[in-house]
Amino acid sequence: MNAIKKLAKKIFLPKIPMLPEREAMYKKLEGMPLVERSLRYGTELKRVNCLDMEAAPGVTETVVKLLESVNSDAAILDYGCGQHQSLYLKKMGFQNLHSCDVLNFSGPNFTRIDPASRALPFADRQFDIVIASELLEHIWSPWLLMEEFKRIAGRRIIITTPNVVSLQSKKIFSASGYLQWFEPKDFFYHLSPVFHWQMEEFCKRHGLKLVSTHGNHTVLGLTDNGRPLDYAEALIFDITL
Numbered sequence: 001m002n003a004i005k006k007l008a009k010k011i012f013l014p015k016i017p018m019l020p021e022r023e024a025m026y027k028k029l030e031g032m033p034l035v036e037r038s039l040r041y042g043t044e045l046k047r048v049n050c051l052d053m054e055a056a057p058g059v060t061e062t063v064v065k066l067l068e069s070v071n072s073d074a075a076i077l078d079y080g081c082g083q084h085q086s087l088y089l090k091k092m093g094f095q096n097l098h099s100c101d102v103l104n105f106s107g108p109n110f111t112r113i114d115p116a117s118r119a120l121p122f123a124d125r126q127f128d129i130v131i132a133s134e135l136l137e138h139i140w141s142p143w144l145l146m147e148e149f150k151r152i153a154g155r156r157i158i159i160t161t162p163n164v165v166s167l168q169s170k171k172i173f174s175a176s177g178y179l180q181w182f183e184p185k186d187f188f189y190h191l192s193p194v195f196h197w198q199m200e201e202f203c204k205r206h207g208l209k210l211v212s213t214h215g216n217h218t219v220l221g222l223t224d225n226g227r228p229l230d231y232a233e234a235l236i237f238d239i240t241l
Contacts, residue, residue, distance in 0.1 A: 013038060016048040019221045025064060026051075029091045033084070041222055042167050042231050048220055054082050055134045056233040058216035059160050063133060064088060065219060066158060066238055070129065077127040077152070079113075080135035081105070089131075098127070118144060125154040133160045134234070137181070142192050143202060150206055150241065157208075157239040163215070163232045164193040196229065199237050211238045 016039070026034065033052040038045050050057035070076075072093045078086045081099035089097050100111040111121060130153040136142035149157050162181045163169070169180035176183065182193050196213060203210040215232025217224065224231035 013045050013047045016046050016220055016222070018049065022061065022219070022221075025061060029064070029088055032088060032091060039217070039220070040166075040168050040233055041217055042224075043171065051088060053085050053088065053133070055085075055160065056162075056216050058219045059133065059234045059236065060085075060088060061219045062214050062216055062236045063131065063158060063160065064092065066214075066236070067092060067094075067129075070094075074128040075126065075154075077122070077130045079130060079132045079149070080138075081110075085133055115139075118148075120148045120152060122152045124151055126152050128154050129156045129158065131158045133158075134162075135159075136161050136194050137190050137192055140191055142194055143198075146202055147206070150208065153241060155241055157237075157241075159199070159237040159239065160216075160234055161194045161237075162190075163229065163235045164195060165229050166232060167230045168233075196235060203239060207241075209240045211240055213237055 026032070029051070034049050035052040036047055036049050037057050039048050039057045048057045051060045053060040067089075072095055074094065075096045076089060076094050076098070078089055078097065078099045081101050083105060086097065086099040098109045098111065099105070100113050102113050102115045104112045113120070130149045132149065136145065136159060139145060164179040164182065166180065172178060172180050172183070178184070179193050181190050199213075200210055202208070213228070214236040215224065215228040216234040216236065217232055218228070222231065
């Protein structure tokens with residue numbers, strides 16, 4: 001019965017059409033794994049093709065757009081790279097890319113991070129850009145890590161994290177007292193919800209500039225009537241030093 005329900009959901013979910021600019025993006029990143037996944041938009045479920053990067057649909061595509069004007073020789077740290085997330089950066093032609101994770105994925109230009117250590121094993125201003133995609137919510141002290149990002153980044157920090165104030169999250173909270181992605185079933189991997197106002201306050205207190213905040217849905221062509229926090233499953237913060 002469960003298999004039938006899953007199949008029916010896949011068949012009858014409305015599919016988001018591919019935008020020309022996304023087609024161009026995927027062509028540029030030819031060879032990247034694509035997957036058809038469900039996307040929650042407000043209180044509706046939709047289907048969309050996206051880059052398979054261990055993130056909600058549209059997250060990686062938004063980061064790609066933010067990096068399109070960056071020179072290929074920029075020193076970039078992909079913090080919490082996972083098995084696949086650095087692939088799109090390599091496809092974009094970044095020659096000075098370093099990856100790190102608490103798991104040992106080895107390979108060139110990779111550093112394994114000791115989760116027990118507060119300090120990161122990198123020099124001050126070692127990287128032009130630090131990217132942490134879908135990472136802060138997995139650790140106990142995200143703001144201590146953000147302080148380290150400020151130390152090692154020379155120009156820019158790009159953070160993505162689940163949006164815990166969406167319409168769907170508010171609906172779940174009103175019924176159960178838990179936020180979306182931070183229910184008891186999620187506690188083994190999601191530890192710290194990050195609110196948009198916390199990121200804004202962190203930047204203000206540490207002399208950083210929060211240039212823009214994006215919802216993952218925008219790059220998919222979904223409009224939100226000027227209410228991105230209601231409709232985004234994930235938020236992408238673009239921060240400069």
